[in-house]
Amino acid sequence: MSNVSGEHSASGVQSVDRAVTILEILARTGESGVTEIAGELGVHKSTAFRLVSALAARGLVEQSTERGRYRLGVGVVRLAGAATARLDVVREARPLVRELARDTGETVNIAVLSEGAALYVEQEAGSAALQAHNWVGQHIPLHATSNGKILLSGLPDDGVESEVGRRLRAYTPSTVTSLPALLGQLDGVRRAGYAVAVEELEPGLTAVAAPLRNAHGDVIASLSVSGAAFRYDEAMIKSVIEAVTAAAGTISARLGWHSAQTP
Structure with missing residues (x-):
C-alpha cells in the first residue's frame, strides 16, 4: 500500500509541476495551442488537454478567439492582485511596525485572512520580547486571537460562519467557543475599532489589534501588539490600544483610506 501511495503522491506533484509550466509557457508566448503545449511538456496531447482544462x-487560462489556442485567464490577475495587495501592506507598514515595537517594547505582527485562519506576514520583536516566537508564515485560529477577530470583523455574519464554522475549538478556558458569542464580540470590535484577546490562544499571552484598511475601507489586514499577560494591566492595555489604533490609522492612510470615511 505504501508504494501505491507514494506513486500517487509523485504523480500529483508531477501534475502540479506541469500545470505551473503551462502557465509559464502562456506567460512567455501569449497564446499557445494544446499541441504546442504538449510538445514543450513532452507529454501526449490528451494529457496536455486535461491539464489545460x-x-x-x-x-x-482561457480559450482565445482563435479556436484551439489558450492564453492566461483573469484568475491569474486575481491571484496576482491578492499577492500584490499583501506586499503593499507589508511595505507600507514596515516602518510603523518597527516604530510601534520600539515604542511599546512588545512584539508587533501583521496578519491577513487566509484559508480560514489568520496568516502572519510580518513581525517585529520589541525590547521586552527577548525570545519572541516567530509567527511569520503561520496560520493562527481566527476566533482565539485579536488579529483573527479584527479580520473577522470585516465580514458579514454569514461570512464569519463560513470561515470558522459553528464548533469553535477551546485553546484555553478563556477561548470563546460559541458562534453566537463570537458574533457578539465582533459587534463590539466593529464599534470600538480594536480587539483585545487575553489568554485566549495560550496562557500568559495578551494581544491588542486594530484593522488595516484599503482605499475602499475594507479590512485587508490586522496590526497587533502582544506580550506577557502579567504586564497588561488596565493602564498598559489602554496605552497599547491608543498606540495600535494610531499606527493602524497611519498605515491605512498610506494604503489610501481616509479616516473620515465610514467603514
Whole structure:
C-alpha cells in the first residue's frame, strides 16, 4: 500500500509541476495551442488537454478567439492582485511596525485572512520580547486571537460562519467557543475599532489589534501588539490600544483610506 501511495503522491506533484509550466509557457508566448503545449511538456496531447482544462475550470487560462489556442485567464490577475495587495501592506507598514515595537517594547505582527485562519506576514520583536516566537508564515485560529477577530470583523455574519464554522475549538478556558458569542464580540470590535484577546490562544499571552484598511475601507489586514499577560494591566492595555489604533490609522492612510470615511 505504501508504494501505491507514494506513486500517487509523485504523480500529483508531477501534475502540479506541469500545470505551473503551462502557465509559464502562456506567460512567455501569449497564446499557445494544446499541441504546442504538449510538445514543450513532452507529454501526449490528451494529457496536455486535461491539464489545460483543469486550469481553465479555475479561470487561470482561457480559450482565445482563435479556436484551439489558450492564453492566461483573469484568475491569474486575481491571484496576482491578492499577492500584490499583501506586499503593499507589508511595505507600507514596515516602518510603523518597527516604530510601534520600539515604542511599546512588545512584539508587533501583521496578519491577513487566509484559508480560514489568520496568516502572519510580518513581525517585529520589541525590547521586552527577548525570545519572541516567530509567527511569520503561520496560520493562527481566527476566533482565539485579536488579529483573527479584527479580520473577522470585516465580514458579514454569514461570512464569519463560513470561515470558522459553528464548533469553535477551546485553546484555553478563556477561548470563546460559541458562534453566537463570537458574533457578539465582533459587534463590539466593529464599534470600538480594536480587539483585545487575553489568554485566549495560550496562557500568559495578551494581544491588542486594530484593522488595516484599503482605499475602499475594507479590512485587508490586522496590526497587533502582544506580550506577557502579567504586564497588561488596565493602564498598559489602554496605552497599547491608543498606540495600535494610531499606527493602524497611519498605515491605512498610506494604503489610501481616509479616516473620515465610514467603514
